[in-house]
Amino acid sequence: MTIPIPAEDPRHVPNRALIDPSAITENTRAMGTLLEEQTALMAVVKADGYGHGMLTAARAAVEGGATWLGVAHPASALALARAGLDAQILTWLFEPHTARIVLPEVIGHGVEVSVGSPQMLALVAEAAREADRRARVHLKIDTGMGRGGVLPWQVREMGATMGEDDFLRLAGAWTHLTSADDPEDPATDQQVELFDSACEALAEEAGPIPLQHLANSAATLTRPDLHRDLVRPGIALYGCPPVPTDVPLRPALTLTSRLAMVKDVPEGHSIGYGRMRTTSRATRLGLVPIGYADGLHRAASDRCDVLVRTEHGDRRAPQVGRISMDQIVIDLGPDSEARAGDEVFLFGDAGGDPNGPSAPTAEDWARAAGTIPYEVLTSVSGRVSRKVLS
Ligand SMILES: Cc1ncc(COP(=O)(O)O)c(C=O)c1O
Structure with missing residues (x-):
């Protein structure tokens, strides 16, 4: 007898494609x-x-x-x-x-x-x-x-x-x-x-x-x-202009997740498959439960930032080490105030303080992965639930 795998309840996974x-x-x-x-x-x-x-x-x-x-x-x-x-x-x-x-x-x-x-x-x-x-x-x-x-x-x-x-x-x-x-x-x-x-x-x-x-x-x-x-x-x-332009265009898809955990590691600590990255200083790492099976391009590993929204404001953090199937690691920095549960913006429009840092764009991820924003947008996989903003 085959036992059907229950469909994932989006409430159990923090990853969202917010569509505006x-x-x-x-x-x-x-x-x-x-x-x-x-x-x-x-x-x-x-x-x-x-x-x-x-x-x-x-x-x-x-x-x-x-x-x-x-x-x-x-x-x-x-x-x-x-x-x-x-x-x-x-x-x-x-x-x-x-x-x-x-x-x-x-x-x-x-x-x-x-x-x-x-x-x-x-x-x-x-x-x-x-x-x-x-x-x-x-x-x-x-x-x-x-x-x-x-x-x-x-x-x-x-x-x-x-x-x-x-x-x-x-x-x-x-x-x-x-x-x-x-x-x-x-x-x-x-x-x-x-x-x-x-x-x-x-x-x-x-x-x-x-x-x-x-x-x-x-x-x-x-x-x-x-x-x-x-x-x-x-x-x-x-919202992805393929050429430089003055026409105002803004992203319509924002990919978000939440920090699963934060942890302090010493200098020289290796991160991810193949030990692609080793910390150059003691720092605080954040684990984000989103990976290439959700649509992040593995080829972008260690080459792009995310935006973390903490109680004390927004901060960019580099993604470090190899992108895994279900998770990535980000370097929050030694003095980070980020906590498990904080929202993470992979790309798109994070709203927030117009004078603060903005989220990376689909173009940033495309550049990091050696591809085009078309592929970044269409790669967000079926297991990421879409939430249409009203
Ligand atoms: C036939 C055709 N027309 C128009 C478009 C739109 O192109 P773009 O997304 O570069 O505006 C596409 C997309 O590739 C296409 O296949």
């Missing part, structure tokens, strides 16, 4: 101020809203002015459609097995679908017939990302197929930029050139293209000339 929907709303609004009136904003809420909760993120973004929602998976699109938000939805990543199961319902709900190959177009046509509803198709053009998308010289054939099928309607043409986070990189202009000439060919074949879109957060922030009909920011809406 008002930050997403305000960030969306701030990004919207960059746009001309004719440009719409699609909030990219894939990957469970970059770890913030897809519906929470979607509602908050719509409140901030997003009129489109973008997700990779059709199943996510369906969940959004069922939630009845006042926004158009686009989905762009499916394979034949999934498509046959879910696309008819997706199209039946009026979700717009991206296709990036003749086979995907055939699947969409088949699903549209089954749904008995014309599919609105965004043609994805591969201008250098080398992932999904038709090559520029295939667009005529795709346009012709759409023109011949009453169940297909061309709703847009789009591409994804490889290097917009480096405004100096000529790759962006090369992609735009390819995109524009492909759109010209497509329009010759299939008539005017209702929507063109290619700008992610970085291009929305740095390249107004690329806004076109629709921009597709993701990471900026969650």
